[in-house]
């Protein structure tokens with residue numbers, strides 16, 4: 360019995376020692392709780408799925424019976440397929456989902472408590488929340504519901520692009536291509552995909568003449584690079600300006616990859632467009648930036664291209680969709 364109590368006493372002492380030695384550590388953690396926000400997003404939703412979900416969204420946006428939601432539908436599919444999309448299987452899964460919604464089910468009934476589903480809802484909402492909605496056409500006052508964000512190339516201007524996100528590039532050292540290249544003719548007017556505030560404008564040794572625009576809700580930032588030598592931007596555009604979706608902001612060119620301002624690269628003219636997601640301000644600039652693949656998004660946006668006309672030195676867009 361004596362040894363038993365001794366053992367118990369020494370165990371108790373050890374436990375007490377451990378508990379005491381843990382106090383400062385846990386106190387330190389208590390002062391700085393781990394912030395909980397999304398740290399990475401792989402946007403893998405194919406164009407065909409975006410289009411199909413978009414058609415359902417337009418069809419059911421004011422339905423009292425069918426509770427469809429664009430971002431939730433994409434989140435439902437990604438949760439179901441583990442973010443490995445198959446156009447055929449997921450188009451079928453999406454139409455089956457809509458059939459069940461027509462019978463009174465809610466999207467949240469399926470994965471409402473699943474943490475992956477919650478993650479995807481937040482991620483797709485951050486990407487697409489301002490893409491679709493009610494709008495008024497500026498000049499005609501006509502109202503509608505649909506795609507509000509614009510393709511960067513206006514109607515009638517050719518472009519060529521392919522899935523190039525994440526390809527390796529080298530400039531002194533290896534860097535991943537965290538954007539999307541769209542080939543076209545020098546001088547093609549470039550439209551803002553989404554409205555927002557101009558946060559960057561000027562020369563960058565990689566991007567050449569470039570523009571950064573942050574969305575009004577601050578969750579997205581767009582980067583337009585390699586703009587035209589000598590006349591990269593519309594007259595007077597500057598940091599802090601507010602631009603609207605579809606507005607002409609600059610011109611396609613081939614500048615960049617030089618410390619020397621206004622230098623052309625030796626490659627075909629193209630627009631580099633990047634889309635960054637920001638869930639926490641620490642992700643805005645620096646090593647934790649989240650850039651997503653916009654190739655399918657650009658194909659989606661090709662359904663909404665601005666009409667432009669020449670106005671003095673610049674081009675302007677007409678009949679833009681304005682958010683109500």
Ligand SMILES: [Zn+2]
Pocket residue numbers: 536538539540630631632
């Ligand atoms: Zn690029």
